[in-house]
Amino acid sequence: MSTASDPSLDAIMSERRQLINLAYRLLGSLADAEDVVQETYTRWYAMSRQRQEAIESPGAWLTRVAGRICLDQLGSARARRERYVGEWIPEPLPDRSEWPGDDPADRVTLDESVNMAFLVVLESMTPAERVAFVLHDVFRYPFAEVAEIVGRTPAACRKLASSARHRIDAARTSVATPxxxxxxxxxxxxxxxxxxxxxxxxxxxxxxxxxxxxxxxxxxxxxxxxxxxxxxxxxxxxxxxxxxxxxxxxxxxxxxxxxxxxxxxxxxxxxxxxxxxxxxxxxxxxxxxxxxxxxxxx
CATH class of the missing domain: 3.10.450.50 (Nuclear Transport Factor 2; Chain: A,)
Structure with missing residues (x-):
């Protein structure tokens, strides 16, 4: 499909990097994050053109769908990891300059929210805590939007994020080394x-x-x-x-x-x-x- 026949394609596909970044932080797995993004786009293109055009903010819609898919996967991941042989560690990522492939949209932004210590603490959270915290504290989504994804009230999501924040603070080492x-x-x-x-x-x-x-x-x-x-x-x-x-x-x-x-x-x-x-x-x-x-x- 060309951008000439579908002028909205660029706008839709420009969300890919944001979705990859969100899904990786929520799941700790690049492979799973890529699957989530693919499923999100599959659901978008499964809709009629009329339904797509009726969506006021396609980016917000894509984020809601990806967030809900991640929430479902986090629930099943807990059961899978109970059967995992040995310890489960989030998938490590190389520096952007050494990232395989040529598509910048597939690269995860390497900030403090993807260092291994941070991701390991995220693993200790409940799925709802993790989603609420990452969406609000990392990606700055308002609790009203987080609530639509988590399926709880904004007040409940605020409590979830607060609980997650306490976990992060408790796990922080005493004096950070430059x-x-x-x-x-x-x-x-x-x-x-x-x-x-x-x-x-x-x-x-x-x-x-x-x-x-x-x-x-x-x-x-x-x-x-x-x-x-x-x-x-x-x-x-x-x-x-x-x-x-x-x-x-x-x-x-x-x-x-x-x-x-x-x-x-x-x-x-x-x-x-x-x-x-x-x-x-x-x-x-x-x-x-x-x-x-x-x-x-x-």
Missing amino acids: VARQAGIVREFKQAWEAKDIEALIALLDPDVVGVADGGGVVNAVLRPVEGADRLARLTIDIGTRVPSMTLLERTVNGRPGLVAQRDGVTVMVMAFDVADDRITRLWAVRNPDKLHPWTAA
């Missing part, structure tokens, strides 16, 4: 790992650090979180010993400094970090190949 310093700490972690220097690794880790791996039952990965600097440092050294051909690369992961592990040029693991008080407090290692597709060209 991004440039985070990059330096991740680089030091990489160098200590490559040198198999366990003492250097322990010094970079918070005593109460938690490491989480996601293999999805497809590849080997620890099934439970690893707690404590000594345990995590020893596990890290062990991985490096068992996989000597692994190459570590410094990369931006969800907008923050991270590491990518490759074997023979193929990405086999993406690591995201949370850093506070100049120590690594959280480490997430995604090994499930189904979540590494955006990194195939990175």
